[in-house]
Amino acid sequence: MADRPRNQNGVVWLVAWRELRDQLRDWRIVFPMVFLTLILPFLADFGAMLALDFTTKYGTPLIAERLVPFLLMVVGYFPITVSLVIALESFVGEKERGTIEPLLASPLKDWQLYLGKLLASTITPLFTSYLGIGVYLLGLIYQGIALPDANRMAQTLILTTVQAFLMVSGALLISTQATSVRASNLMASFIVIPMAILIQGESIMLFWGNDQILWLAVLGVTILAVLLVRVGVAHFQREALLGREIDVLNLRWIGRTFWRNFRAGAANPWSWYRDAVLHTVRKLRASFWALILMGAGSIAFGYGWVLDNSQDILRALPSGELSGLFAAGMPEVSVSFAFIWGHNLRAILVILLLGLFSFGVLGVLMYLLNMGVIGAVLALFSVQGASPVLVALYGILPHGVFELAGLILSSAAIMNIGIVLVTPRPQQTLGEVLLETIADWARVGVGLVLPLLTIAAAIETWVTPELLSKLILPG
Amino acid sequence: MIQTEDLSKKFGDTWAVDGVSLEVRPGQILALLGQNGAGKTTTVRMLTSILAPTRGWARIAGFDVSREPEGVRASVGVLTEQHGLYLRMSGVEYLDFYGQVYGLEAGERTKRANDWLEYFGLAEAARRPIGQYSKGMRQKLALARTLLHDPPVLLLDEPTSAMDPESAQLVRRAIASLRSNQRTIIICTHNLVEAEMLADRIAIIYRGRLLTSGTVREMKRDLLGPPEYELRMDREWQALGMPLPQGMTYLGQGTDGPRFRVLDPEQANPLFLRELMKRKAGIVSMQELPRTLEQVYLAAMERVKNG
Numbered sequence: 001m002a003d004r005p006r007n008q009n010g011v012v013w014l015v016a017w018r019e020l021r022d023q024l025r026d027w028r029i030v031f032p033m034v035f036l037t038l039i040l041p042f043l044a045d046f047g048a049m050l051a052l053d054f055t056t057k058y059g060t061p062l063i064a065e066r067l068v069p070f071l072l073m074v075v076g077y078f079p080i081t082v083s084l085v086i087a088l089e090s091f092v093g094e095k096e097r098g099t100i101e102p103l104l105a106s107p108l109k110d111w112q113l114y115l116g117k118l119l120a121s122t123i124t125p126l127f128t129s130y131l132g133i134g135v136y137l138l139g140l141i142y143q144g145i146a147l148p149d150a151n152r153m154a155q156t157l158i159l160t161t162v163q164a165f166l167m168v169s170g171a172l173l174i175s176t177q178a179t180s181v182r183a184s185n186l187m188a189s190f191i192v193i194p195m196a197i198l199i200q201g202e203s204i205m206l207f208w209g210n211d212q213i214l215w216l217a218v219l220g221v222t223i224l225a226v227l228l229v230r231v232g233v234a235h236f237q238r239e240a241l242l243g244r245e246i247d248v249l250n251l252r253w254i255g256r257t258f259w260r261n262f263r264a265g266a267a268n269p270w271s272w273y274r275d276a277v278l279h280t281v282r283k284l285r286a287s288f289w290a291l292i293l294m295g296a297g298s299i300a301f302g303y304g305w306v307l308d309n310s311q312d313i314l315r316a317l318p319s320g321e322l323s324g325l326f327a328a329g330m331p332e333v334s335v336s337f338a339f340i341w342g343h344n345l346r347a348i349l350v351i352l353l354l355g356l357f358s359f360g361v362l363g364v365l366m367y368l369l370n371m372g373v374i375g376a377v378l379a380l381f382s383v384q385g386a387s388p389v390l391v392a393l394y395g396i397l398p399h400g401v402f403e404l405a406g407l408i409l410s411s412a413a414i415m416n417i418g419i420v421l422v423t424p425r426p427q428q429t430l431g432e433v434l435l436e437t438i439a440d441w442a443r444v445g446v447g448l449v450l451p452l453l454t455i456a457a458a459i460e461t462w463v464t465p466e467l468l469s470k471l472i473l474p475g
Numbered sequence: 476m477i478q479t480e481d482l483s484k485k486f487g488d489t490w491a492v493d494g495v496s497l498e499v500r501p502g503q504i505l506a507l508l509g510q511n512g513a514g515k516t517t518t519v520r521m522l523t524s525i526l527a528p529t530r531g532w533a534r535i536a537g538f539d540v541s542r543e544p545e546g547v548r549a550s551v552g553v554l555t556e557q558h559g560l561y562l563r564m565s566g567v568e569y570l571d572f573y574g575q576v577y578g579l580e581a582g583e584r585t586k587r588a589n590d591w592l593e594y595f596g597l598a599e600a601a602r603r604p605i606g607q608y609s610k611g612m613r614q615k616l617a618l619a620r621t622l623l624h625d626p627p628v629l630l631l632d633e634p635t636s637a638m639d640p641e642s643a644q645l646v647r648r649a650i651a652s653l654r655s656n657q658r659t660i661i662i663c664t665h666n667l668v669e670a671e672m673l674a675d676r677i678a679i680i681y682r683g684r685l686l687t688s689g690t691v692r693e694m695k696r697d698l699l700g701p702p703e704y705e706l707r708m709d710r711e712w713q714a715l716g717m718p719l720p721q722g723m724t725y726l727g728q729g730t731d732g733p734r735f736r737v738l739d740p741e742q743a744n745p746l747f748l749r750e751l752m753k754r755k756a757g758i759v760s761m762q763e764l765p766r767t768l769e770q771v772y773l774a775a776m777e778r779v780k781n782g
Contacts, residue, residue, distance in 0.1 A: 014575050018561070025563040098557030102620065105523040106576045107549040238525045426527075 015116025045139030076160035087121035087171035261439030302375025360418025403456035481531030506674035562606035709757030
């Protein structure tokens with residue numbers, strides 16, 4: 001019998017190198033990637049030249065100046081989507097070709113196999129992406145077009161790299177869950193479409209020239225990519241990979257599993273409330289307190305940011321709008337109970353959806369954004385001479401006690417989805433884990449959040465305006 | 476050593492393997508027989524820690540398949556139904572890759588790879604892409620991969636299925652020699668002649684359940700009854716008018732002479748022959764009627780189908 005591998009990390013490279021060698025030996029893989037990668041930068045160079053001529057002619061050189069880094073980003077993104085197929089078929093392709101079983105039966109650890117595949121699937125897209133960028137930049141130099149500045153260049157390169165990493169991580173995760181290469185390729189749209197939307201957003205930022213947000217995008221994409229890898233490793237199951245021959249969408253099973261988790265063995269609504277809901281709340285305790293702390297920080301940040309930028313904000317708003325708003329008094333702004341309730345419910349559902357697609361990250365960010373807005377509103381009152389403490393006490397606290405508690409609970413359940421997804425659960429499939437966490441969210445939602453939102457909406461409709469008008473803003 | 480107790484696996488509502496208990500000692504070969512879909516592959520996958528048992532346990536070379544999967548995988552050589560070869564690699568590269576996966580030192584893995592390639596007659600083709608290999612060559616290469624890290628336990632799924640008779644003979648010889656070297660071996664096969672030739676013990680699985688297991692001799696006795704013998708001599712059996720020893724029954728006239736069923740041949744046959752010689756009967760031959768493993772297998776299937 002053999003000794004164990006000497007270098008555990010070396011084994012990752014061993015798996016990756018075998019894959020890379022296999023890819024490079026297949027001209028049907030290499031040729032289209034290189035060919036397509038080289039064609040697009042020429043088109044981009046041509047487009048940049050035309051745009052420069054056009055905008056210079058009409059006296060708007062700024063657009064062309066921003067178009068050059070935009071095309072740099074596109075040229076970097078395009079080859080990644082083309083070579084994403086390598087990651088998409090990484091596991092499921094080996095399964096179809098029958099080469100996966102000896103690997104699974106070998107002493108390779110799950111993470112070695114997964115990271116080896118990740119490495120092999122990342123190197124090619126990145127190489128083609130850099131190749132495209134290189135050709136594009138050479139074209140710019142050749143045509144005498146000014147290159148983007150070093151900061152923009154670094155930003156675009158880093159963004160391209162982390163985006164490649166994110167897309168490959170997602171594709172690899174799909175590859176472990178899909179039953180066939182065909183299904184895997186079709187499911188790639190769940191990566192390509194959100195990424196295309198993200199690129200659009202980044203493009204707007206690029207044209208706007210907002211550096212800070214682009215760096216935040218780098219951070220966000222990096223976090224998501226790391227989480228995706230973590231989820232992939234945590235839920236990598238040799239059994240599921242080999243055992244899932246034909247995977248039908250079993251709605252009955254989904255419904256049954258969700259209901260079983262939602263009901264949590266309760267015999268009647270009272271015991272469900274007493275045991276299941278409270279048990280879930282206890283489970284979410286850590287996330288709940290963490291969110292309270294983060295929320296407080298976010299309120300403080302929003303408050304401070306508005307105070308720091310109050311002059312700019314006041315200048316940006318049409319003259320008299322703010323003072324007019326406050327002078328008119330809150331009671332004049334009449335909104336119905338149904339509107340407030342529906343609005344809050346919508347916010348919570350949006351947080352759920354965002355959280356589901358991002359392992360809780362975007363859901364939590366949305367929650368923090370809401371809390372930041374509270375801080376910002378208080379600061380605006382402060383700028384206008386009202387006491388933020390009184391506004392908080394009479395304008396926010398009466399309904400906020402219920403509304404914010406509901407929001408925090410719901411966000412804690414979303415955060416929990418992310419936490420559970422990145423935690424290994426060898427006995428459960430990814431689908432089972434997801435259904436269990438969504439059931440947790442629904443249990444808290446139905447048992448606590450909805451009642452809390454209802455109470456909050458009633459107070460906000462009929463009590464808060466009265467308090468605000470009589471106690472703080474007597475007009 | 477392979478030990479399983481109540482080993483079971485459930486997929487959805489179906490028990491693919493249900494309560495299989497086995498023991499294979501070092502130096503033994505067990506042939507696992509059964510229809511397609513009987514649960515042989517699932518059993519092997521549990522024994523390599525790829526599938527987790529739903530119930531029961533198994534130990535491979537002292538490692539528990541559920542708790543010590545890495546120890547299990549390092550101790551097992553598996554020849555899978557699909558050979559799992561990377562067609563763009565050469566034979567040498569392929570064995571070198573798996574040698575590294577199993578942690579063999581560079582010199583050692585080169586030596587072992589060359590030895591096995593030589594043994595299986597693949598040395599000449601060793602540097603050609605595997606995609607250019609014939610079916611039999613691919614199977615031999617997969618077997619070389621299985622044996623490369625010299626595992627104490629071997630799980631071989633149809634080890635000679637795609638081979639010509641000469642290559643099959645070569646592989647059988649290799650397996651027999653591994654048994655002599657105290658390896659513990661399970662062979663899953665539909666080739667019953669090969670199973671009878673190689674295996675010390677047979678286990679038949681039907682719809683996930685272990686129907687029967689034992690040595691070929693035991694199973695023949697259990698499923699086909701006591702052995703039957705045919706006697707050839709220079710005269711008619713009836714002409715002798717001889718009584719039969721206890722436990723021996725006359726069955727009638729066979730192709731070349733009378734046939735008998737003998738409950739305990741070790742005891743009855745010497746007495747019978749002695750009596751024949753005393754009566755000066757010219758004995759040409761007395762031989763056990765061949766009963767193949769195929770008959771045993773079919774009898775087992777017949778029995779289970781008839782409830």
